[in-house]
Amino acid sequence: MSYTISQIKEILDNITDTEDPQLKEFETDTRKGVQTLLSQWNKRLEKEKEERERYLALMHFERLYKSKGYSFIAGIDEVGRGPIAGPVVAAAVILEENTYFSGLNDSKQITEKKREELFDQIHENSIAVGIGMVHSHEIDEINIYQATKKAMLEAINQLEPVPDFLLIDAMPLETPFPSESIIKGDAKSVSIAAASVIAKVTRDRYMADLEKAHPGYGFDKHKGYGTKEHLDAIQKLGVIKEHRRSFAPIKEYTR
Structure with a gap:
């Protein structure tokens, strides 16, 4: 059968096996x-392979502690420590098991559109999500x-079932649970990366609503x-x- 180029493109979009007849x-x-089209297909397949390998590396800490018996x-992770307005938001x-989120990374490294997509995917494929x-x-x-720390603890306390191990981005926390604090954890752990997306989208939506309540500040753009x-x-x-009011330059305006 002879296919048109547009038909071939549609067929290639649905082929994932290099041995496909x-x-x-x-x-x-x-x-x-x-x-x-074949060249583009091969490049896409290679890119997807690299992405899956990156994702597998991102699961290192989860695999490690699963192997030690944690379930x-x-x-x-948290967002919003640096702004001069708005809350600090944490997610847990x-x-x-066996989730795969293509493109998941530190929330600062991905686009707003991708974060919104991942936000829904993470909620759909999580045992529990908590927000502080x-x-x-x-x-x-x-103080910030x-x-x-308080926001992180609130997020953890919302989890049901209760966690038996914590992977925390950078900050040490005093909790009843064993834990590991990982510097730049949102780029090294799939669970922390997922939390960073949940926290970021939650805070961004809050700031967009804040602009509606107080128009003219641009909260929906600069996020505080x-x-x-x-x-x-x-x-x-x-x-x-x-x-x-404890942050410069706000404290200069409120003396």
């Missing part, structure tokens, strides 16, 4: 367009370091960081309760 047939097709391994995630949020007034009272746009808006509109 149709693939062998297309390799004998001398049309330049067909050979271009419910939670990854914990226990993933189901500490707002600006409490950050001012207890303590607020970050001290950009020029944000500082100009503060000069024009003033400080609101969501600003962290």
